[in-house]
Amino acid sequence: MKQLHDERDALDHLFALSAATSEFMERGLAQRGLSRARASVLWALHRQGPMTQRELSDAVGVTPRNITGLVDALEACGHAVRNPHPSDRRATIVSLTDKGNETMDGVQNGYRESASRLFSDMPEEDLAAFLSVADRLIGRVREHPPARHSTPGRTSPLS
Template sequence: MDFAQADAINQAIRLLSLRHRARTATLLAPLGLHPGQEALLLELARTGPMIQAQLSEALGCEPPSVTLMTRKLEASGHVRRGPAPSDKRASVVELTDSGRALVDQVKRIWCALAEETVSGLPAETVAELPGVLGTLTGNVDARRRRDDR
């Protein structure tokens, strides 16, 4: 691949990431949420209560980030933390009734954001996007794991 093509690909991914996050922040602000918190709420809605370390792995972010998000969401009354039955040092995070109600609003915002993002694309391309983006993520993750050795 030559530099021009590499630059075009990397710039497109970078700009999409930045603008998607900014748009996410705008849409979540009326709910009192910040980007990343919606993913945590959606993950808990999908899986049920989880240990913070598992939540960190599922979200693909560092444990201190999950701890901070969890504390803020707990202060807002959307999640609660308690000791894990198998390890009193670990915390289990679960949605509260308030958090479950908020998830419904987040799902509506998530759908609207996805529709905005893929507007104008053919349905076939939209159907292929999760697989293509998953492959890109897997490629970067595999390389990062090799580099960490």
């Protein structure tokens, strides 16, 4: 009885934490004029360097058609550029511009500040417990349920 209630309370907390965190992250991106979808492209380029749109498609987890649109938008606002592939004339290489790199550095610094603000005064053992539980939950949540083909758009910030 008590245990059952605790479990449901925990799932409630998990959902609430997920929603709040998601809004938190998107608010940070919005300050720099980025949507989550566009930021996910910039993250991939920032972490892994220049790559073709096909590679971006795999890295970000959306179809090549969508990469066309996202890169169009990022090019229009000066965060990325398209260049011809040196040896494969079908392909185009997408790279970050200086502005794109500055933006992503800023996002990264923002995350550092956030991390400090959220966790710096948290007791060591609470932090450890949170990391441990989060690890287990991530694993369970990913493996168990009837896995459909991936839902798009998860970004993986904080390189």
